[in-house]
Amino acid sequence: MRKFKLSVSVLLLLLLGLSALAIAQEPVTITWSFWGDPNELPPNYEVIEAFEAAHPHIKIETQHAPWSSYFDRIQTQMAGGTAPDVMFLNNIPSYAARGALMPLNELVERNGFDTSPYYDELLRIFSYEGELYGFPRDNDTTILYYNKDMFDEAGVAYPDGTWSWKEFLEAAQKLTKRDERGRVTQYGVVLESNKYYNFIHQNGGDMFDDPLNPTKYIGDSPETIEAMQFMADLINKYEVAPSFAQMLQLGNSTELFASGLVAMAMTNAARVPTFQQADFNWGVAPLPTGPNGIRANSMSGAGYVISANTKHLEEAWTFFEFLCGEQGQSIFASTGVAVPAYRSEGTRDAFVNALPEGFGEVFLNDTEHGKIPPLFNGYVELNSTVITPALDLLFIGEATAEEVLTGIRAEVEEFLAKR
């Protein structure tokens, strides 16, 4: 018996020794997670190939999941302490507040990582309480796509970048067609429900005094009310845009524009490849300005973070630095499907060259007017339990902007106070 025990322990020791040896020789593996449709994936593998060639001692293992299941999966992994070392993520403050992400201030400083190419505003939404937690990959710049054939047919001049809401509305009205029963058969424009901040900002309004650390609700200010009412009027009063509830049935903005059912669409750069397959002529223009000439666009986007639980911080940082630096960002920029968050000559050229002539500049110029929407810990809950239901009533025309935006004041304030 004793002999048996002895041999077992010897065997165990041997095994331990062997595996230690194996670890010493084997490269460190860093796990990296991201979401995306199959056609969005190639640049990710291109980054890995370039990185592994330069860093043979680090292997990158990918964890890919579609958007619909990605976040449930990451949550579960975080809870189990097995989150990927490097993650593609959004809603950074809510994860940072719960200690799931590695703070980066010290790492950035120690390694002399240059953060200046990034849009300052965009970096703010990757920060929480003064600490940086990640870097954005791209910006969700919204642009006005327009169907040239429909404009020609209706005799409307193409948007030339000087449009304000007034010219925009007039064009949309001329481009809307109805049948004998008064039903709209061609809409002037299609909006996206989560882009209402563009209208609010173009009118000089806002929902909170500070988008990241709100103390006061200002969603019932005249500017905000006017902006939201304008957006709702496009749907219900002028009937030049389909309602969002209807779009659940009709199709999203991409589908409606690509299938030639709407003359204009306000959406981001990711649509370009889809629209390029459409059998009509189309162009892009900056968003119209508000009545007082204010230019504003969206500033938000997903980006990369390091897990707080990584066991290989040094290697994870090495990869992270590559991913978020000139080289990694240029690879993503060269796909042309998203405005790069990293503003270097290299990324800009890569982005512009990937798009039809004249398009890239429109995206890049309007990005300069980007403003961040609210994004704080708890915003997702406040938004889906209070704000969205109220805006639903506005967008289906059962209430006015003034009614819903003053109506939620008490609830929003209570939520902010408890935060």
Add this chain to the structure above:
Amino acid sequence: MSLAKGKKAKKRRSANERREIMAAYGFLTPNLIGFLIFTFLPVFAALLLSFTEWDLLRPIQWVGLSNYIRMFTNDPTFIKVLKNTLLFVAVTVPARIVLALAVALALNQKLFGTTFFRTAFFMPVVSSSVAVALVWQWIFHADFGPLNNILWILGVASPPRWLTSTQWALPALMIVSIWQGIGMNMVIFLAGLQGIPAQLYEAAKIDGATSWKSFWKITLPMLSPTTFLVLVMTTISSFQIFDLAVIMTEGGPANATNTIVYHIYRNAFQFFRMGYAAAIAWFLFIVIFAITLFQFRNQKNWVNYDI
């Protein structure tokens, strides 16, 4: 009856019987283990969790009953989804039972084409909820959907906006759910109807009973055990309405079609309130359990097990 018999038999079981019992348990074990690990334990864990606050990452905090108190004092959305769900159950359960019974009675006749119609009514049960929801979304389209087109032809000047109206979205979901639920109940009723001995009807006929009278005096009482089963199952499944709301309306507009189970899902996976979500889940469990218990207690008043 059968229980008492079993007790007596226990004393003198043959080796053969014992072997059979062992085999029975052998066959049951995998399922029991599955039930224990994948149903019982999570349900029990959820009970513990419902007294805590847990966002998956920070340590679990014991908060006593505050999650249960929050439901009724500090969560207007919960009150709304509770009302929606109760209204949904109150309308769809009777409709699903009465209509299924009517269809089953019609298809129990020996007429041409019954097989086809049985299949047709059962189709929704075996169709994927997602596909069904997408088709109905189109049917309900306010401007171009076939439903409103028919209404318009019939002279309704401004038909309901269905899914884009806070007033009509929930009724629209009820319609789909009723249509979806008839098939299963119909099949159970058909089985029940075929179990009623034909001589009862013959005897009634000889005594001069009308078919209306035989329906009330023979069919309904004889069918009552089946009706009871259908009632219990339909009630439970109606309380759990989730998929249609998610796909067709995302709970909107303005929470008009938000339901308890959808609220549980959102609290757990979107707002990181695991404890609160568990508390709502347990609340729902208690409600369903109480109603089912009431149904079982009450069955002696109307369910007839004597043949």
